Amino acid sequence: MTEPTTPAALFATALIVSASDGHARVDRDFLKRARIFAVRHVASGAEALAALRRDGLTLVLCDDKLTDMDGRDFVAALRADPALAAAPVILTAAGGTKADVLSAVKLGVAGFMLRPYSEVTFQRHLAMAAHMTRFAAAERAALARAVHKEAAGDVAGAQHAFAALAKAPDTAPRLFEEGMAALAVRDVERAILAFHKALAVNKLYVEAHLGLARAWLAKGSTRQYRHYMKQAASACARERRFVELRDQFVSLLAADEAGFNPFLALGHELLGERHYTAAVSLYRLALELAPKNADAYVGLSKAYHFLRRPDLAERAVRKGISLNERHLEARTIYRRLTGVRDEAIPGLEAPAAQPAAQHLPLLLRGVLYLAGLATETLVRSRRTSAKAA
Structure with missing residues (x-):
């Protein structure tokens, strides 16, 4: 039809x-x-x-x-x-x-x-x-057919139908990236469309894995049931993270002022929320927007410290001091990392010249970190469930 x-x-x-x-x-x-x-x-x-x-x-x-x-x-x-x-x-x-x-x-x-x-x-x-x-009308129809087979008692048919849906490419992270990229350049209509698609794909992913879990339970496999339930739960957590990140970014953009660096602001928020890996990505993006921002290097140093990378933490804070030798927080962090007394901390070396940036729009490149962040819970769950299996 x-x-x-x-x-x-x-x-x-x-x-x-x-x-x-x-x-x-x-x-x-x-x-x-x-x-x-x-x-x-x-x-x-x-x-x-x-x-x-x-x-x-x-x-x-x-x-x-x-x-x-x-x-x-x-x-x-x-x-x-x-x-x-x-x-x-x-x-x-x-x-x-x-x-x-x-x-x-x-x-x-x-x-x-x-x-x-x-x-x-x-x-x-x-x-x-x-x-x-x-959008995704064919996939929703396939899901409805799988649910109908399950209700009719066709366990094998339902399992096969749910598995076909679960094997489809997981495009939710890419669609979410597109939404963030559009939002960053104030293309609201394209952002709305991309976010809708990301959440719709994620919902289908959840429903397919829940269906697989029920099918395996009906076949008597508790191990497989738990495996697919964990996949569904992880995708639910990813959806919540999608929405949280989108809303945080919207709030930051709404408060936009001259010289405002949304990546630096969001990096500070994620650092406070203990999302250290994501904060590192945000601070790096902030530095692409403003390569001489000492605050971004200080934030980067903190994130690396909590990730137990003292070498990278020291390198970042050294660059921060090179840019602003009177930055009190940077000097305090450097003293704690190295044990050097404050009066002995020099201005340090000038930051090394950075290679030319790629000829791609910064904000389009910048949002790539979001896919890794948004799928972090999902990947971690897959590893855990794989070990259990």
């Missing part, structure tokens, strides 16, 4: 949630031009939630102002309900700051439009919502 490709083919109905009748009329007209005719308008978030629970998921166009709550609070309530979390939502606002636009990324909406918007803008966001809904 041919997969539907147009918004009208995917969205038979639409729900407009807005306290403004005027806004609703505009949106209804645009939807009709897109050949989506079954449109309902409600003014409150409570009415919208009730309608979605009663009538099923549909495309939602939500204003930032509702009669009973803020539109963002409505989207948050929607995402908190497992039965409604997958509803595609396009958030609209009469005005918005940079922080408002970035907050749309954290909400997981299918788009964010500022009123008044043109029909071209509306159609572009509608197409993006359709693309997000259509």
